[in-house]
Amino acid sequence: MDVLADVVTSLRTGPATSARTDLRGPWGIRFAHSFGATFHVVLQGNAWVLPIEGEPVALGPGDVVLMPRGLEHALVDHPSSPVVTFDPVTAQIPQGDGPRSLVLCGTYRLDRERPHPVLSRLPDVVVVPADPGRHRTLHTAISILGEELDAQHPGAAAVVPALVDALLVLILRAWFENNDCPTDRGWARALTDPAVVQSLELIHEKPGAAWTVADLAADVGLSRAAFARRFTEAVGEPPLTYLSRWRMTTAARLLRDHDRPLATVAKEIGYTSEFAFAKAFKRDFGVPPGTYRKQLTPA
Template sequence: MDVLADVVSAMRTGPATSGRTDIRAPWGLRFTQAAGATFHLVLQGSSWLLLPDGSAPVAMGPGDAVLLPRGLEHSLVDHPESPVVEFDPSVEVYEQGSGARSLLLCGTYLLDRDRPHPMLSKLPEVMHLPADPGRHRTLHTAIGILGEELDANRPGAAAVVPALVDALLVLILRAWLEDRSCPTESGWSRALTDSAVARSLELIHAEPGATWTVADLASDVGLSRAAFARRFTEAVGEPPLTYLSRWRMTTAARLLRDHDRPLATVAKEIGYTSEFAFAKAFKRDFGIAPGAYRKQLAVSGT
């Protein structure tokens, strides 16, 4: 079980949206708060990312990627002093200036923001991954291919681009976590690289409905109960069974969203012996009964 891929899959609530933006200096684009995670790739040229809180501008060059996990309002500009206009995703070529050209790919990943996974909720507001030739080759190769496909507009690009955009979310998250991997610090970068913690997460994600105990998980990863519980809690930020309960509810929400299985079947898949017990636990976590939650999603179209 690939825990990172499983978390991203569970948190996504719809397809990514993205658009090519071809623009010449001087230029500035303002992006409003998004209902998901906003991303930008600088395929050609350069850009500055500005935040409304007045924090230091982030300089971006060719091949750079930036992800704003909570869709924070921001601006992209060719220079921090350039005037800005509202970004319009339907506009591919802006006629703001006649100077140096920049080619951008801007988009949004729809994510469950009501009950985010702790891996995502603890990310910073802005994640900037510069185009370092010595690191994250897969990510930067994908960005390079995207740039070629969007600039050349060759046959098949309409199939290639969406697939690469979908993959980018995992590639950006993986690169960010790898850069911060440290065995002595807490956090999900450690959780995914600590062999014992990572293995226990794989077990939980592979079989969320199993009757796991702390002793079972500890035995499976070759640690004492106390040592395992301590390592897991330090890395993940909560005890093993608390995380198990969280993941069961996250899995239930995904099943309700993506499938039409009976509630009793969903309850059994995530480890509940009765539909009533499952419904009570789900309502405690989500504030709504599972049947009503499914109907709500159907009405909203998510």
């Protein structure tokens, strides 16, 4: 069980949208608040990210920036350049005849009702620099993506979406690797601490199992107290709290992606009765599971 991939899959509510834009300075694009996560990759040239709050961030070739909460921001060739709001219908961006920048921009559609802590605890602006020798898979994917978009080889319509989908996991993995410190709390530690990641794998693989803290501790070779402390420090919440969160996240995914009976969904995530499951689901999502499913079904 790959915990990071499982988390990202559970959060996705639809395909990513992306576009490559060839620009010449001066240019500036304002991106409105998105209910997903917005990303930008500089394929050639330079750019700046101007968050609605915070300092401007300079980007060069190969640099990647992710706005995990989709906050309003601007992407410009220089902080002083005029900015226009991006219109996805026309995609027309005023520009000049100055230096060239080639950028890839896109948005991932994510479930914002119950953001997973792997995303919610990230900063508003996540930057992964083009650090030679590090994160080779990410930068190789970016290079291949740039070539596919530039050359439009046969099959690019299938290759490009797959590469864009992979970028989210690769960006997150690179960020956690860049910021991993054994003494820090957070998911950088959660995904690298062998005992914690093993327990997360168990929870993700079998969310319906009747896990106890003692069971998880025994499976990862720690005392109950030592395991509970390490898990809580790394993940940010106690093991059984995370288990409850993941069960509801899994339930939402099953309701969204499958037409299984509610009783079957309840059993898969560890509830002995449909009534108990419906009560817990409504407490977390504000509506019963049946209503949640109907709201997702096109009229």
